[in-house]
Amino acid sequence: MDKYFRQIILFISVIIVQVIVFNNISVSGYINTYIYILFIILLPLNTAPWLQVFSSFAIGLTLDILSGTIGMHAAACTATGFIRPFLINTLISKDAEPGAIPGVYFRGLGWFVTYSSILILIHHMIYFIIEKGGFIQFGSTFLKILASSFFSLTLIVMLAILISNKRDRAKY
Secondary structure, three states: OHHHHHHHHHHHHHHHHHHHOHHHOOEOOOEOOOOOHHHHHOOOOOOOHHHHHHHHHHHHHHHHHHHOOOOHHHHHHHHHHHHHHHHHHHHOOOOOOOOOOOOHHHHOHHHHHHHHHHHHHHHHHHHHHHHHOOOOOHHHHHHHHHHHHHHHHHHHHHHHHHHOOHHHHHOO
């Protein structure tokens, strides 16, 4: 029950911070920071794939409703949630604790940065390509994907370190 409660609190918290703070910050039109992806990144390992996709869709749809976007977050999050189980199976051996949360202290900072980078890049590619309506202005879209991914990753790693629990930190 504790893990479910933590996930609900994380869902609500990242949505509130995203809508109130980060939706109002855009640097030169090229950097948009999306920290709500942290919710998808930190879903427990034993979360059923259908629930990962549904949870990802739910956070995307919630952000779309609160931000006035037309399904762009829902589409990007749903695709990210769909790819996540395959990525987890690729990056983690079968000996991993089933209910573990793949945070910073799960396999180390390097592993977390790699894992998060892939999910963030997937999310941002889908989001910004939908935003532009396809591959129009590919150069500026690609720059926006890279810049936004870098800043999102930086903040997500810092947040993941801040919200990790003491039990996870004690292992390292």
